[in-house]
Amino acid sequence: MEKSTTTQRERPVLDSSFRHIAFIMDGNGRWAKRQGKPREFGHKAGAETFRRICLYCSEVGFEAVTVYAFSTENWKRPKHEVAAIMALLDTFLDELKRDYKKYNNRIRFIGDLTVLTPSLQEKIAYVETLNSHCRTVVNVALNYGGRAEIAHACNELIREGKKPGEVTEDDISRTVWTSGCPDPDMIVRTGGDLRISNFLLWQAAYAELYFIDTLWPDLTPDDVDDCIREFYSRKRRYGGL
Ligand code: FPP
Numbered sequence: 001m002e003k004s005t006t007t008q009r010e011r012p013v014l015d016s017s018f019r020h021i022a023f024i025m026d027g028n029g030r031w032a033k034r035q036g037k038p039r040e041f042g043h044k045a046g047a048e049t050f051r052r053i054c055l056y057c058s059e060v061g062f063e064a065v066t067v068y069a070f071s072t073e074n075w076k077r078p079k080h081e082v083a084a085i086m087a088l089l090d091t092f093l094d095e096l097k098r099d100y101k102k103y104n105n106r107i108r109f110i111g112d113l114t115v116l117t118p119s120l121q122e123k124i125a126y127v128e129t130l131n132s133h134c135r136t137v138v139n140v141a142l143n144y145g146g147r148a149e150i151a152h153a154c155n156e157l158i159r160e161g162k163k164p165g166e167v168t169e170d171d172i173s174r175t176v177w178t179s180g181c182p183d184p185d186m187i188v189r190t191g192g193d194l195r196i197s198n199f200l201l202w203q204a205a206y207a208e209l210y211f212i213d214t215l216w217p218d219l220t221p222d223d224v225d226d227c228i229r230e231f232y233s234r235k236r237r238y239g240g241l
Pocket residue numbers: 025026027028029030031043044046047050068069070071074085088089092140191
């Protein structure tokens with residue numbers, strides 16, 4: 001029998017200092033362009049990568065994974081591209097409804113979902129009820145903007161009757177859309193750009209930022225392992241020494 005030349009990489013082990021990883025899934029368009037294909041082709045591949053990476057993150061033991069699927073600014077893209085991303089989402093929701101047991105995680109959508117079609121909103125509300133026993137939560141940021149989220153939290157607090165001087169940081173943390181999730185310990189942006197692009201602005205206060213050149217559709221579980229190693233190579237001081 002032929003001897004395998006591939007060496008098994010040692011998988012990094014998580015501890016309680018690394019509970020939440022977030023991804024800015026950038027580079028789908030360039031990935032497609034490099035192959036002479038339309039941008040939609042890249043989003044389709046990106047959706048596959050999203051499934052694979054989420055599965056791997058729950059396998060590794062993350063408590064939370066947050067992905068930036070569609071920003072409040074992404075509506076400015078050509079109509080056919082927006083429609084293609086929404087169609088991918090629709091397919092994903094149908095698949096989740098059918099095969100949710102395959103996914104060892106709970107899905108939650110964060111963002112202003114009121115602008116989505118009633119059909120998408122219904123499907124989202126349903127899939128969010130599935131897998132409630134799973135440890136890992138996957139937050140899919142959709143029609144999401146960090147500033148919009150902070151404004152939403154402020155409005156919630158006004159509705160609660162908070163008076164000037166009463167609002168605390170904890171109040172904002174419990175009214176942002178990620179409420180109940182620990183803050184992200186690391187935010188990874190694929191695709192080489194060095195920006196946060198209105199993602200998790202409140203929650204990113206102490207997150208480690210990691211920018212990698214790999215385009216999102218090419219991201220593999222081995223790359224996630226590299227992110228974990230990178231995280232543990234950093235010293236988090238939270239403003240102390
Ligand atoms: C950014 O890459 C990516 C997006 C705006 C869309 C991300 C969407 C997916 C990965 C599909 C999500 C699907 C589900 C089911 C949640 P870009 O298009 O800006 O890439 P570029 O920088 O190369 O142009």
